[in-house]
Structure formats: C-alpha cells, structure tokens
Amino acid sequence: MIESKHRATSDPEARKDVLKRIKGEKVEYVLFWFTDLEGHLKSFAITPGEIESALDDGMGFDGSSITGFNAIEESDMVAIPDPNTFRLMPSRPGESIVGRMICDIVRPDGTPFEGDPRFMLRKALERMQSMGFDTFNIGPELEYFLFKDNTGTETLDEGGYFAMTALDAATELRNETIQALESVGIPIEYHHHEVAPSQHEIDMRYAPALEMADATITYRLIVKEVAAKNGVYATFMPKPLFGENGSGMHTHMSLFTDGRNAFFDGDDEYNLSATGKAFIAGLLR
Template sequence: MSKYTKEDIFRIVEEEDVAFIRLQFCDIFGVPKNIAIAASQLEGALNNECMFDGVSVEGFVRSDESDMYLYPDLDSFEIYPWRPQSGKVARMFCNVYTVDRQPFAGDPRHVLKQVVEKAAKMGLNFKVNPEPEFFLFDYDDEGQPTTHTKEKGGYFDVAPADQGENVRRDIILNLEEMGFEISSSHHEIAPAQHEIEFKAEDAERTADMIMTFKMAVKTIAKKHGLYATFLPKPTEGISGSGMHINIVAQDEKGNNLFASENGEKLSDTALHFIAGVLSHVKGMTLVTNPLVNSYKRLVPGYDAPVNISWSSTSANRSALIRIPSKRGEGTRIEIRNPDATCNPYLAIALILAAGIDGIEKKMTPPDELNENLGRATYEQLRNSGYETLPMTLGEAIHAYESDDFVKEVLGESIFNKFLDAKRAEWKDFRTCVTQWEIQRYLNLF
C-alpha cells in the first residue's frame, strides 16, 4: 500500500512551506543526480512530465536517444531537515523512463526493482540493513579536503577521545527526522573512523536510504568543519571502511526463512542463499568494490574479508559471509566485503539475485571456515584451500566479464558501460607513477 497520494504531496508542500523539490536519481556508479523544481512546477512533475537529457549522465544513453523522463516515487517524499526551514527543500527519488514511456534498462533503481519482483513471485521478501563506515577528516587552509586528523580515538571510544561524537549526534537527529530508525552508532577502530547503522527495510527503500545517508553525512560533517569520506582506504596502515550488508528473507507472513524450524540452525533456504552468493561473489566484486582504492582495504590483517568463505560462528569475522549470533526470527546473513562507494541499487540487486540463484538451484555451500584467518598471509590463505577475492581492480574486471550471471542481472547496457568505464579507470591507474614507486625505487635504480 502506498504511503502518499498526489494530493498528500500537494498538501504537505503547502503546509510545510516547501519551496523546492529535488527529483533525484543516480548514474550507474551511484553518483547522485537531481533536477530541482519550484513548488509551482510540482503538478507537472507528479504527472511524470519532467524531462532531462540522458547524454549528460554517466553510463546512460547515446546522443540519438537522449530524452529521458523522471517518474517520482511518491512514497520517497521527504523534507531535508538540514536545509533552511523557511522555503524548505524536499526530495523524491525517481524511476527513469524512456521517451516512449518504458522503464529505462540503464536505470540502477530499475535493476533492483526487477530482482525484488522476481523474489516476490517466489514468495520471498528481503529485508536489508547496511553498516556504512566513514572517516571525518580536516580541511586545509584553502578549504580542500585532506586525510589529516588530530583525533586518536579507537573502537567504541567516547569524547573527548572521540572528537566526532557531536557530528554523529547531529547526523542521527537529522536522519531520524527523515524516517530513519537508527539502531546504533559508534567510533570505529581507526582514528576519525565512524559507523552509523540503521534498521532493516525492504531492499528498494534501503538503497534509497543509503543514498540519503551518504548525502546527509557529507553535508552535516561540512557544517562542523570536517570532510566526510566513504573512501575504503584513505590512509595506509589502518583499517579501511566497509559497508557490511545484512539480509533477512521473509515469507508473506513475515516469518524468517533463514531460520530452521527449531530456530537453532540455518534453514536450507539460508544455506542455498549463502552458496549462491559465494558462487558469484568474484564476478560481483567489481560492483560491490568498484574503485582501485577498494582493493587496498581487501588485504589480510585489516579486519576485511579476503577469502571466499562463510562461518556460522559469529566471532569469526575473517569469513566473507558471517552469521551473527541471534537465531530464530533474528537470523540474518552478513556479507562483509562491500564498501560504501558502490552503487547500492546494483550491489544489493546482485547480492539478492545471487542468493536467489542459489535457492532456485538448491546450491550447497562449501564447508564452513572454522579457523580465524584474519591475520593470515596470502600464502597461508592459498594453503587453506579457500579461494580469495580479486586482489586488484584488474582482477575484478576479469572476474566480472567472465560471469554471464552478472551480465544477466545488470542487463547488457549497464554491464558493458560499467565494464568500459572500469577498464579505462584501471588503465589510468596503471599508467600513473605513484609516490610509493618513487620513494621505493628512485635511490636504488
């Protein structure tokens, strides 16, 4: 059932003195885009008449098919609490349609919608909650972001060691005004690193919430004179930032399908889901971990998964898939390799689709990882018998283009455009001479 009607939107805009509405969408890399309209133009937007030029959006369309329409999702209407309260600013997420009024195959939101609809036909409703991490750094004297911080806080520290406590508080209060249900927040393991976790929602809403979350964190941090970054590994020698994704599968009555009948073990559905994710995780990694920098985090010794494995032992955080300790209706599956630079629509779509593939084919997962390999070297990992995730963007590109399943889920348009862009990015990096190389080799050769 819909939350809002058109009449509701008109009423709220008038009662709340909303002056501008942002019609929001994103490109294939998850970079937010929007068209801002005045309240006087709202009727046309709600009638799906707002048009934009798709040529200007990364990965969208060619010049001969440039006209796109934005169809607002009425239930996503929210007012930005951090904007002026006189002449307020609101936003609605939009689905992208072609000029002949068909869903645009290159719209990431549409990709996730298709996966969710397939799951619904199978009697599956997925609830998803992410755990995004980020750093709060200083600006330099010219107002440019740096990777510097004077903070020395660590895991679960409090003020004054945790100098971002008030920033997190401000972020949470603003997000709660937008309907987020925040479950926890804390200082993370590295200096200036933080995590805010919000409760599980339907997959499509969760992806929207991740987009909103990242915007809110960056905007509010800047008001406090700090730069927020979701870059996975902004500083060497410390743990990086990830975005663990927790998933629950429910039936039409809301029962947890990942829990066994006695509630103590995992159900066959859960085991099939795990097997599906592990079978496709290499091909998905280019999407879940899309940057050159992402692979600086996925290395041994820094609390990020490296080996392709799973564990029902909640304390074993070296496994790619971990099963937290709650059982029964609290049973969930935690996928630990993604980071928050991913496009959340595409990343969640691929993870869910892989799990569905495992359920459909009744896949069996490999044996559990019973030892903690969090501090293992690559040699020790190889000797353990477990495969590893791609170690570079280049390896991830190769795995991506080799997995026909990923292409099927994303669609040919997104698959090829994403691949072309990442090949170009990897080429740029490989031709770049880094300071590490200069410092390492210049005095030797």
C-alpha cells in the same frame, strides 16, 4: 520537447498528499534524485509550480551526460518522482525549505529504462516474489572517515573502536547527523567511533530492500552535508589511511514469507534452512 503522456503509475492519493505537504510546509524547491549506473547520486531542483505536472508526467532531462545512460542521439529521458519518498531536507534557521523525491527513470514512451538502478532492484524484487518470498530485508553498516578538510587526510582524533568522548572528537557531530537522518524518516539503532582514527559508524535499522536503497543514498548525502556545515570533510572512501582499518559496508540480509524467516530451520545443525544455504552459496559463487 518530450510529449506529455501521463506516465506516472503512483497512487493518485499519494500525489495529492505531496501537493498538500508542499503547500502546507511552504516548500521553496523540490529536489528530484536518481542514481547513475555507478551509484552516484544525481539531482535537479524544480519549483512548487511545476510539481503537479511533474507528479503526473515526470520531468524530461538529457541523459547523454549521465554515466550508463543513453547516447546523445537518443538522450531524452524522464524522471518520474515517487511520492512515497517525499521528505523535507534538514535545514538550519534562515535556509531555504527544500523537499526531495527519489525518481524512477523512464523513456519518453513511459517504458522503464533498463539502466536505472532502482528499476533493476524492482525487477529483482519481482523475481523474489515469483519464488514465493514477500520481503527482502537489508541492514547495512556504513563506515566513513571525517577529515579536517578535503585537501588531505588530517584526522580529528586518535580514537579507536567504541572510544569515549575524550578520544572521540565527533560525538556531537554524529548526534547532529542522527537528528538529520531521523528527520527524514531514517530510524537509527546506534552509533559509535570505529577502529581507525576519525572513523565512524551510524547504523540504520533494517528495512525492505527498496526502502533501504533509498535510505542509503540519503544517508551518504546527509553525512557529507552535516560534516560540511561543521567545517569538516566526510568520505566513504574504502582506504584513505595507510596502515589503518579501511571503511566497509557490512550488509545483513534476510528473506521472509508471511513473517517467517526463510533462512531459519531449528532442526538443522546450523539452524540454516535449505533456502538459507542456497542463498549463501549464491553469494559465494
């Protein structure tokens, strides 16, 4: 049994707002999400009756079976839900009303767990701020394939890059996916068929790094769930088809200070500031 210590550090008003929403929306279950050290999404569900104490103190769990977490002799971990990440999950008529919050992982004494990817990103952002920057924007382009089922690689179409509806069998499925993504607060810029048969891309609008990290794990799950509900299988596997383009995740990055792009210098031959050049060098190193 993990002792209660009121471990939450979130805004009390934000916690109250979540409680009101859960009651007002008649939420039946709330999913607590976090990722392991390899980026795999993990989840467990709690009932509304447990939410208030969970928001204040977190929910204990056994971390010994989570990749990159603690060994069994020190397996007690605590998931602290971030109330700012509360969303209603997309659902169809007749399905349960389910909410979700993304969690930070701490030890029983309330100290952050160093193996929590969300904590690692927070530390990197703290370092960014110590260097004089205030915003790190990320804009990823996630590509994925749709197959007829999960037993093979039979494609839905033979379309190519920017294929029109006649060669793009999943236009409506992408439209449904976008509706689901935007319903959980993820703004979408555009979508299209990609280069390979049955390959697709839905582009999220750029956002600050932590917000985008949360959006990316949500995106991946929603793409898979919408596909499954339509009887097909979605995969982000890098190279499922021999001889065809693989899937990637091109990532646009920018640093800002007081609304100014720290990578831009109009007087430079390449319009790149010294900061921008150093950033590129760091990526190439």
